[in-house]
Amino acid sequence: MLSASKILVVDDEPRMCDSLKLLLNNSGYEEVQVSNNGHEAIKCLAKNAFDLVFLDIVLPDMDGFQVMDYINQQHPDTMVIIITGHVSMQTALRALRRGAYDYIKKPFEPEELLAKGKNAIKQKMLTCENRSINGKLDLSEKRYRYLIQNSPDIIYTLDNKGNFTFISDIVEYLTGFKAKQLIGKHYTTIIYEKDLEKANWFFNERRTDERVSHGELRIKVCNGSNRFELCEIKYLTMELKSTGMYDRPTTEDSKHLGTYGILRDITDRKRLEVQLQHAQRLESLGTLSGGIAHDFNNLLMAIQGNISLMLLDVDSSQPSHQKLKNIETYIQRGANLTKQLLGFAREGKYEVKPTDLNKVIKNQNRMFGYTQKQINIHTKYEENLWTVEVDQKQMEQVLLNLYINASQAMAVGGDLYVRTENFIIDEDYIKHYHARSGRYVRIYVTDTGIGMNKATQQRIFDPFFTTKEIGKGTGL
Incomplete structure (x- = not known):
């Protein structure tokens, strides 16, 4: 390796140059060139890259x-x-400050020159080797940093006191906390208050390898984050995997340096699990309600049969005749209720047929107006409203529920506005809403009540959701 090194000898004495070239060639250095002045040396340097230059300070031209x-x-x-x-001493210091590796004073021993030359070449080889290794390390670091910073999971390290020494930038997107602001802060900065005790156990865990600790934690979201400004989310549920760091393979004498781990956002997964559980409960409830409705319907039919037989024996002029007719009306209402329960049990398989919604709304408004005198009902009906295919009883129930909720929001009275219109959903509309293009009828129901907060608005279509106290009804 040393024999392949390129050496340049620069000296104003030709005999010195020839002697040094011969000495170096005999020592195994094959590529040795000589120059007797500065300009000639610079020309050689311009044409070739040398590993080592023996340079005389005193030259004829510079x-x-x-x-x-x-x-x-x-x-x-x-x-x-x-x-x-x-x-x-001044000349030597000046040379060393300008970057010279060493200096030799004439006259010198050949062994001294060869030894210093060999050391200089080895030093250059080491420097190049270190630069190559550092370059590979930098490249490796960039690759791992790219992987870490583009991972959807939060990757972090803690010192042995529980302070962050590193945390990936994704933490800002997920939680709103800036990574730079968390460096040096204790891990409790981002832990939801109710999970602090659990977090203390996880983050202080010192297990390694297959015994790595894992579990679920709730991580706070930053109040100033734009991501959460329109909702009331206070925390994200994350899956944690935490491993201890040591100065040597874990033994009794190894020193604990800190912890590193991964936090994976599983908020959506947990939400889907809750929705799945809710759907399963609704499925069970549907089966139960179907059975109850079927048995209840049989009871109503038995009562209906007996009432019909009694009416055959009662003249219409008798007072009891009207009471029996009232019982028939209540039986019919009960039958309609069982139909709704059966529809729920059959996953929405109701009696769907062409219906004029203007007529349905007018009937509901009239009935509701009889019972709620303190509320002024304002209507605006679309002329030639398109016929729609719906279950009329379901639509009546929806309207009634809306009206009742409106009246409860206007306890001292107010105004209820109901409007219908024909509406066409085109391709542009579909891009923003989950619907099929075509002709629709749109119903507006507006009241002057107290309204709903954001949390209630997010759940208004959940079955059996209510903000009412026990005994005050079930709302929508």
Whole structure:
């Protein structure tokens, strides 16, 4: 390896140059060139890259320091050893400050020159090798940093006191906390208050390898985050995997340095699990309600049969005749209720047929107006409203529920506005809403009540959801 090194000898004495070239060739260095002045040396340096230059300070056309300046600018990796017969401490220091590896004072022993030359070349090889290793390390670090910073999971490290020494930038997107602001902060900064005790156990865990600790934690979201400004989310549910860091393989004498781990956002997964459980409960409730409705319907039919037989024996002029007819009306209402329960049990398989919604709304408004005198009902009906296919009883129930909720929001009275219109959903509308294009009828129901907060608005279509107290009805 050393024999392949390129060496340049620069000295104003030709005999010195020839002697040094012969000495170096005999020592195994095959590529050795010589120059007797500064300009000639610079020309050689311009054509070739040398590993080592033996440079005399005193040259006929320029001093050796000028040649050194050229080497520093064009070939900073080239090693320089100063050779001079007029060396002083000041000259030597000046040469070393300009980047010379070493200096030799004439006269010198051949062994001294060969030893210093060999050391200089080895130093250059080590420097190049270190630069290559550092370059690979930098590249490896960039790759791992890219992987870490583009991971959807939060990757972090803690010192042995529980303070963040690193946390990936994704933490800002997920929680609103800036990564730079968390460095040096204790891990409790991001833990939801009710999970602090659990977090203390997880983050202080020192297990490694297959015994790595894992579990679920709730992580706070930053109040100033734009991501959460329109909702009331206070925390995210995350899956944690935490591992201890040590200065050596875990033994009794190993020193605990800190912890590293991963936080994975599973909020959506938990939400879907809750929705699945809710759907399963509704399915069970549907089965139960179907059975109850079927048995209840049989009871109503038995009562209906007996009432019909009694009416055959009662003259219409008798007072009991009207009471029996009232019982028939209540039985019919009960039958309609069982139909709704059966429809729920059959996942919405109701009696769907072409219906004029203007007529349905007018009937409901009239009935509701009889019972709620303190509310003024304002209507605006679309002329030639399109016929729609709906279950009329379901629509009546929906309208009634809306009206009742409106009246409860206007306890001292108010105004109820009901409007219908024909509406066409086109391709542009579909891009923003989950619907099929075509002709629709739109119903507006507006009241002057107290309204709903954001949390209630997000759940208004949940079956059996209510904000009412027990005994006050079930709302929508």
